[in-house]
Amino acid sequence: MNHSALHPAGLHAAQIAHLGLTFLIVSCAVYVMVIGVLLAVLIRRRRRGSDPNTLSRSERRALIGVGVAVGITTVVVTALAISEFVTRRSLEQDTGEPLHVRIIGHQWWWEVQYSSDSGAGQVQTANELHIPVGRPVQLQMTSQDVIHSFWVPNLQGKRDLIPGRTTHISLVADQPGRYEGQCAEFCGFQHAKMRIVVDAQSPADFDAWRQVQLQSAREPVSDLERRGKQVFENSTCVMCHAIQGSLASGTIGPDLTHVGSRSSIAAGTLPNTPQTLVLWIANPSAVKPGTAMPSAALSGEDLRSLATYLASLK
Amino acid sequence: MSYPEENEAALHRTWSERPGWLGWLMAVNHRTIAKRYLVTTLLFFVAAGIMALLMRLQLARPENTFLDTDRYSQLFSMHGSVMMFLFAVPIMEAVGVYLVPLMVGARNIAFPRLNAFSYWIFLFGGLMFFAAFLLNTGPEAGWFSYVPLAGPDYSPGKRTDFWAQLITFTELSALVVSIEIIVTALKMRAPGMSLDRIPLLVWAEVVTAFMVIFAMPAVMLSSTFLITDRLVSTHFYNPAGGGDPLLWQHLFWFFGHPEVYIIFVPALGMISQIIPTFARRPVVGYLGLVMALVITAFLAFGLWVHHMFATGLPPLGMSFFTAASILIAIPTGLQIFCWIATLATGGQVRFATPLLFVIGFFFTFIIGGLTGVWLGSTTLDSQLHDTYFVVAHLHYVLIGGAIMPLFGAFYFWFPKVTGRLLSESLGKWNFWLFFIGFHVTFFPMHALGLDGMTRRIYTYGADRGWQELNLVATVGAFILAISVLVFIVNVIVSLRRGALAGDNPWNASTLEWATRSPPPPYNFQFIPVVESRDPLWQKGERRHVVGLSNEVRSVLITAIHDAQPDHTTTFPSPSLWPLLSALATTGLFVGSIFTPWAVLWGSIPVAVGLIGWFWPSHRETEINRRLEIKPESPAR
Numbered sequence: 001m002n003h004s005a006l007h008p009a010g011l012h013a014a015q016i017a018h019l020g021l022t023f024l025i026v027s028c029a030v031y032v033m034v035i036g037v038l039l040a041v042l043i044r045r046r047r048r049g050s051d052p053n054t055l056s057r058s059e060r061r062a063l064i065g066v067g068v069a070v071g072i073t074t075v076v077v078t079a080l081a082i083s084e085f086v087t088r089r090s091l092e093q094d095t096g097e098p099l100h101v102r103i104i105g106h107q108w109w110w111e112v113q114y115s116s117d118s119g120a121g122q123v124q125t126a127n128e129l130h131i132p133v134g135r136p137v138q139l140q141m142t143s144q145d146v147i148h149s150f151w152v153p154n155l156q157g158k159r160d161l162i163p164g165r166t167t168h169i170s171l172v173a174d175q176p177g178r179y180e181g182q183c184a185e186f187c188g189f190q191h192a193k194m195r196i197v198v199d200a201q202s203p204a205d206f207d208a209w210r211q212v213q214l215q216s217a218r219e220p221v222s223d224l225e226r227r228g229k230q231v232f233e234n235s236t237c238v239m240c241h242a243i244q245g246s247l248a249s250g251t252i253g254p255d256l257t258h259v260g261s262r263s264s265i266a267a268g269t270l271p272n273t274p275q276t277l278v279l280w281i282a283n284p285s286a287v288k289p290g291t292a293m294p295s296a297a298l299s300g301e302d303l304r305s306l307a308t309y310l311a312s313l314k
Numbered sequence: 315m316s317y318p319e320e321n322e323a324a325l326h327r328t329w330s331e332r333p334g335w336l337g338w339l340m341a342v343n344h345r346t347i348a349k350r351y352l353v354t355t356l357l358f359f360v361a362a363g364i365m366a367l368l369m370r371l372q373l374a375r376p377e378n379t380f381l382d383t384d385r386y387s388q389l390f391s392m393h394g395s396v397m398m399f400l401f402a403v404p405i406m407e408a409v410g411v412y413l414v415p416l417m418v419g420a421r422n423i424a425f426p427r428l429n430a431f432s433y434w435i436f437l438f439g440g441l442m443f444f445a446a447f448l449l450n451t452g453p454e455a456g457w458f459s460y461v462p463l464a465g466p467d468y469s470p471g472k473r474t475d476f477w478a479q480l481i482t483f484t485e486l487s488a489l490v491v492s493i494e495i496i497v498t499a500l501k502m503r504a505p506g507m508s509l510d511r512i513p514l515l516v517w518a519e520v521v522t523a524f525m526v527i528f529a530m531p532a533v534m535l536s537s538t539f540l541i542t543d544r545l546v547s548t549h550f551y552n553p554a555g556g557g558d559p560l561l562w563q564h565l566f567w568f569f570g571h572p573e574v575y576i577i578f579v580p581a582l583g584m585i586s587q588i589i590p591t592f593a594r595r596p597v598v599g600y601l602g603l604v605m606a607l608v609i610t611a612f613l614a615f616g617l618w619v620h621h622m623f624a625t626g627l628p629p630l631g632m633s634f635f636t637a638a639s640i641l642i643a644i645p646t647g648l649q650i651f652c653w654i655a656t657l658a659t660g661g662q663v664r665f666a667t668p669l670l671f672v673i674g675f676f677f678t679f680i681i682g683g684l685t686g687v688w689l690g691s692t693t694l695d696s697q698l699h700d701t702y703f704v705v706a707h708l709h710y711v712l713i714g715g716a717i718m719p720l721f722g723a724f725y726f727w728f729p730k731v732t733g734r735l736l737s738e739s740l741g742k743w744n745f746w747l748f749f750i751g752f753h754v755t756f757f758p759m760h761a762l763g764l765d766g767m768t769r770r771i772y773t774y775g776a777d778r779g780w781q782e783l784n785l786v787a788t789v790g791a792f793i794l795a796i797s798v799l800v801f802i803v804n805v806i807v808s809l810r811r812g813a814l815a816g817d818n819p820w821n822a823s824t825l826e827w828a829t830r831s832p833p834p835p836y837n838f839q840f841i842p843v844v845e846s847r848d849p850l851w852q853k854g855e856r857r858h859v860v861g862l863s864n865e866v867r868s869v870l871i872t873a874i875h876d877a878q879p880d881h882t883t884t885f886p887s888p889s890l891w892p893l894l895s896a897l898a899t900t901g902l903f904v905g906s907i908f909t910p911w912a913v914l915w916g917s918i919p920v921a922v923g924l925i926g927w928f929w930p931s932h933r934e935t936e937i938n939r940r941l942e943i944k945p946e947s948p949a950r
Contacts, residue, residue, distance in 0.1 A: 003766035003778065005697040016693050023694060027684040034650065038676055041658040052823065052851040055595035055661055062598040062655035066648065073647040077640045077687065084636060084691040091693065092629065107468075146463040147559060149624055149700060153766045157696020160625045162560065163462060164553025167626040184624070184700040184768045186456050188463055189383040192771035268775075289383055 003153055003180035009200070010155040010173045012091055019087045026076060098138035098170060101129065105141070105148030105161035107292065108183070108190040109254055109267040114210070123213040124242075126254035127267045129198045132206035136172045146188060152181035152198050160185055173200035180268075189290035195268025216245030217257045217313050228309025231302045236294065243313070253293065260313040266291070277307035322839055324864035329421065329836040332888050340430075340888035343835055344415050344423035347433050349731065351408030354437055355401050361444070362396035363798060365389045367791055370755075374788040376776040386772035387454040388473075392447055394457025395477060398573065399484040400440045402716065403526075406580040407491045409723060410519035412731070414495055416826035416833060417513045419504030419842050421869050422885055424497035425490075427892045427927060432487040432494075434896030439483025442904055446476040453477035456770065458570065459540065461551035461562045466544045475544060475907045481537040482903055485530045492523035502869065503877040504825065505859060506844040513824045514603055518583025521607045522576050525614065529572035536565035546910055560625060567618035575614040577712060579607055581719040582649060585672050588719075588726050589653045591822040592669045593660025596848050599652040606645035613642045623695045632692045639690030646683055650676070666820075667741030671722030674749045675714060682710025685760070703763025709756045721748065721801070728808070729815030733831045736812060740804040747797035754790030758783040823848030828856075841870055844877070866937050884938055895923030 008014035104111040114123040131137045141150060143161040151158035156171035173179070183194035201209060220226040232238070233247045240253035248256075259265075262272055266288055270276040279286075282303055284293040298306065331341045341347065369389050372381040381389065415423045423429050446452060454473050455464035464474045499512065499520045512520075539550040540562070549555025551562050590597040597603065619627065619635040657663060665673075685707040688694045698704060721744070729735045762783050767774065774780055818827040827850055829838050840858035842849065849856065859879070862868045867885035872878060898919035905912025 005764050005766065013697075016697055019691070020688070020694055020697070023688050023691070027687070031680055031684060034654075034680055035677065038654050038657075038673075041654055042663060042673070046662055051661075052595050052848065053853065055593075055659065058659040059596075059598060062659045063602075065658075066599055066602070066651040066655050069651040070644065070648050073644055077643050080687060080691070081637055081640050084640075084693055085633060087693050088629070088632075146468050147460055151700075151766075151768070153697060153764075157693070158624050158699060159696075162625065164559065169626075180766065182766065182768050182771075186460070186463070186700075186770040188468065189387060189454075191768075192383070192773050 002178060003182070005153040007154055009175050009177060009179060010171055011095070012156040012171055013154055014174075015087055015091055016157060019083060022083055023080060026080060030076065095136050095172065098136040099131065100138050100140065101131075103129070103139050103141045103150060103161065105143035105145070105150075105183070105187070107145050107188050107290075108194040108288070110150075110194070110196045111144075111254065114213075123210060124255040125213065125258065125262070127196050127264065128262050129196060130206060130209050131171075131173055131198060131200050132203040133173050133176050133200050135203065136170050138168065138170045140166055140168055142166050147185050148183045148187050148194070149185035150181065150196070151184040152179050152196070154179040155198060158184045173198070176200050176202055176205075178263075182268075190288050193267060193269045193288055195264075197263065197268065212261070212314075213258055217243045219245070220309055220312065222308075224305045225309045225312050227302075228305035228307070228312075231298065231306045232309060235296060235298065235302075237296070237306075240293070256310060256313065258313055260311045272311070274304075274307040274311045277310055278303050281306060318839065321864055322834075325836040325839065326834065328864055328867060329834075331835070336890070337888065339893050340890050342422070342426035342430050342886065342888050342892075344411050344426065344429060345731075345833065347429050348408050348412035350433055351404060351411060351436070354433075354440065355405040355408060358396050358400040358440060359405070360798065360802075362393050362401060363795060365393040365396070367795055369393065370788040370791040372772065373774075373784050375785065376774050376778065376781050378773060381772065383772045384454070387770075388447065388450075388452035390770055391453040391456050391477070392443075395443070395453060395480065398457060398577075399480060400436075400443070402577040402712065403488055403573070404436055404484070405720065406522065406577055406716070407488060407495070407519075409515075409580060409584070409720075409727075410495050410522070411491060413727065413826060414498050414516050414519050415502070416730075416829070416837055417516050417824050418499060418502060418507060419825045419838060419844065420498060420502040421837050421841075421867070424494050424502060427886050427889055428490050429494055430889075431892035431896050432490045434893050435483055435899060436487040438896060438900040439480055439487070439903075442483070442900070443476060443480045446473075451476055458566060459537075459562075461540065461543070461559045462553075464540065465551055466547070472907060475541060478537040478541045478544075479903050479907050481533055483900075485534050486899075488526050489530055492526040495519050495523040496527075500874050501871050503872050504842050504844050505870070505872055505877055505879050507872075508876045509874075510601070511844055511847045514586035514597065514600070514607075515580070515583035517604050518579050518581075518586070518607055521611045522579045525572050525576050525579070525611050528615065529569045529576065532565045533569035536562055536569070539565075541906070545906075560622070563622050563625070564618070567621045568615070571618045571621065572611075572614040574708075574711070575610055577716045579610060581675075581716040581723075582607065584719045584723040584726075585653060585675065586649075587822070587824065588668050588672050588722055589656050590660075590848075591726075591820050592663055592666065593656045594662075594821075595656065595660040596823070596851075597652065598655040598659065599648075600847065602648055603652055606648045609645045610642060613638055613645070617642065617690075620690055620692075620695065623692045624699050636690055636692055640687055643683065643687055650680070666725070667736070667738055667745055668722040668726040668820075670742070670745045671718045671725065671748075674745065675718045675722070677749075678710055678714025678718060678752065682707055682712075682714050686711060698763060700769050701763030702759040702767045702769065705769055706756045706759035706763065709752075709759075713752060713756075718748070721745075724801075726820065727826075728805075729812075729819045730826055730831050730833070732809060732812070733815055734808055734812030735815050735819060736804050736808045740800055740807070744797055744800045744804060747793055747800060751790050751793030751795075751797055755787050755794055756790070758786050758790075762787075818850065823851040825849060863941055866934070866941060868941075884934070887934065889927065891923060891927035895920065895927055898923045 008017045100115045102113040110127050112125045112129055116122050141161045143163045148161040149158045155173055159167050159169040177200055179198040181196040183191055220229045238248040238250055240250040241256045242249045244257040265272050265280055269288055281296050283295045284291045331337050372378050411423055451473050455469050462468055499516050542548040543550055549557040551557045551559050586597055586603055616638040620639045689698055725736050725741055762780055767780050815831045817831055825842055843857040846852045868882050869885055870882055871880050873880050902912055902916030902920055905916050
């Protein structure tokens with residue numbers, strides 16, 4: 001339901017599904033007609049003998065039938081092509097001031113950047129795209145490594161993320177909800193585990209979410225969390241990850257400032273809980289073979305505190 | 315001995331292959347080579363089919379651990395590459411290599427040594443590819459090898475290099491076969507077989523051969539760019555170095571879309587031979603059918619961008635490619651209507667296995683053709699692209715459009731090739747298991763694609779709700795596998811115990827049925843003279859050519875448009891040089907995977923092989939001089 005092109009939850013997907021229905025009806029009619037004629041021809045008994053020289057006399061009559069059928073085919077495909085052009089034109093029309101979001105593809109996760117409205121700081125997150133319901137969202141997309149493709153079937157068709165280029169697509173959600181998406185262009189060993197979720201929220205909820213995301217990371221409160229932060233800052237984590245408000249400012253991996261607020265980790269591979277975080281950090285390659293994230297040589301106690309700290313970063 | 319017997323004995327001496335294993339390696343007869351092609355391609359087909367079964371097992375349930383992602387990536391890349399490059403294209407050409415000379419009344423294919431060379435190159439390329447796969451060096455970036463994923467940065471190691479070099483092997487062999495088929499069909503037809511009397515399968519093979527010649531250079535270029543990017547650090551596809559990853563896609567699909575028609579068009583030709591035979595009348599709309607093949611070939615080169623709609627191209631370009639993609643439904647529709655009209659105005663239909671497979675084609679291919687119209691629409695394609703809907707579509711057009719007619723063709727021409735008919739009862743099992751297995755496997759994939767299941771994923775989460783339909787598809791794949799097994803059993807049993815076929819078991823109309831089954835090494839004792847489109851259905855005595863030498867491999871060359879006799883020429887005898895040249899070429903190709911210097915040093919043995927190949931022998935020169943006849947009157 002929440003990953004199906006047949007259950008549109010946005011203007012674009014709805015128009016595409018509508019066009020699809022037209023094509024489906026026409027296709028079914030064509031199929032039934034052609035196969036119906038074929039069956040009638042095959043089933044009919046006849047006593048015309050089997051001499052090719054007499055049978056070939058009916059060529060002219062047969063050709064008229066063929067001509068009529070080709071004419072109908074031409075009309076049908078022309079009509080379908082026109083309905084396609086009309087739909088595409090209406091899909092390309094602007095529907096108001098869009099929210100600009102930049103998406104960068106990585107093997108195998110999605111980096112999501114919200115450009116700053118009114119000079120406020122930039123929001124960075126990963127594998128989750130929060131959008132306000134009813135407002136068009138313009139995605140500017142590129143890739144850091146290989147070609148990926150952004151696809152959330154309930155909302156819009158797909159668009160590739162190509163290194164060295166910027167591609168655009170706009171979408172809008174009509175109803176609040178969580179819509180699943182997945183990378184659609186084969187991008188290596190973990191192409192299957194490169195999911196993204198679009199969280200369409202009411203404008204008020206979206207603004208609230210955005211305000212939280214704009215803040216620096218929450219300071220640790222318990223001893224365990226404090227130790228976790230220490231572990232984070234003193235281990236290899238900081239080479240790749242950033243947490244605003246800490247010493248960590250790596251840019252290779254996902255920004256973890258509000259990692260605790262996300263529903264899953266490793267691009268939809270695991271639900272986001274302290275237990276799964278331990279599992280993931282201890283040995284990422286076991287969860288997602290081929291991932292760029294190395295396993296951390298940490299003691300069990302360090303791992304637990306680190307996971308607790310990260311989970312607290314709501 | 316009477317003259318015909320003497321003539322036959324002399325022809326036999328002249329045209330037979332040499333005896334022994336050395337003779338086996340020196341073979342140049344088109345039917346010998348074609349049979350090797352057929353057996354080899356069918357073995358590759360079975361191997362790639364087994365890979366598909368392994369993938370279906372992995373996908374039968376969510377979060378399955380039967381295959382890891384590395385193994386799965388290699389399997390789907392192999393499956394696609396083998397099916398396209400080592401099965402579908404070469405088997406369609408093999409049918410052409412076998413049938414085109416017979417159908418036009420020739421004694422052998424043009425350039426017979428080149429034909430032998432093409433087979434060896436094809437075989438060695440295929441063996442190299444499978445050897446690499448068995449050594450865990452199979453391709454991992456898909457049969458389409460999109461850069462940068464297949465480039466030096468993201469596919470280190472030699473896996474992609476073996477893939478790129480496989481392309482070089484198969485394209486080389488496909489190109490030379492195409493040239494042979496074109497020359498045979500245009501210059502070696504029996505006298506009187508003017509352009510409007512050429513059997514439709516020959517037309518289809520000629521059109522296909524021209525498509526190969528125009529399409530293959532694009533992929534040879536793109537794969538060579540890929541090899542040099544990987545081997546000597548050029549930057550054709552590297553955006554950081556001024557290259558462009560989309561350049562690969564344009565070049566690859568400029569080849570890749572015609573490739574589909576290269577597989578499909580010969581199958582159309584097969585249908586155009588089978589249907590009139592069973593309808594007992596000449597095909598309706600011969601001229602329209604030929605034009606449809608040619609138009610399809612032209613349009614095929616204007617469609618490639620519909621594989622790239624998701625890359626975000628300018629709207630005007632998209633409209634052009636949408637129009638071209640949807641337009642191709644018209645020539646395809648024309649052919650389908652002509653065939654139905656042929657059946658409708660023909661005699662009582664006999665439902666033999668070849669015709670069953672052709673009827674299966676109608677039921678299956680039309681679905682694939684209609685979903686193809688969907689995919690030609692940029693709007694719908696944006697949802698359907700790279701999902702299981704496309705997997706369903708492509709198997710409907712390729713299996714329904716090409717492989718079902720191909721199986722029909724196996725049943726139709728098997729008696730000509732072996733002298734024995736395939737069993738009809740096993741044939742019915744073969745057909746029904748194939749038809750049911752196919753639809754059970756691939757129909758559910760339409761729904762999976764619409765439900766968001768993307769292609770080339772090695773696993774999926776249980777939360778997706780895709781498991782039921784995937785399980786159904788896996789069950790279907792095994793039914794399909796059983797059907798292929800039935801076919802293999804049928805071939806083995808019928809080879810020993812099948813009913814003897816006689817010259818023309820189906821009472822068909824074209825020249826290959828005028829000679830013995832299997833045909834003698836020289837194909838026809840006398841080259842026939844053709845006076846109509848369906849020579850064997852013509853009433854009255856059939857005429858033939860006399861005066862061709864039976865002491866040397868003398869063949870008649872005729873004019874392109876009306877097939878008036880023009881001159882005779884002597885065909886080369888069996889030779890070991892094609893094999894040696896192919897071995898030298900293989901050394902060069904495989905070596906260049908590892909070092910660019912192999913291109914330099916490897917060209918020396920290739921040059922030696924080619925010089926040996928063309929070195930004239932004293933014996934043949936002597937005979938030719940003795941047989942040379944001075945024209946009696948200088949003017950003609």
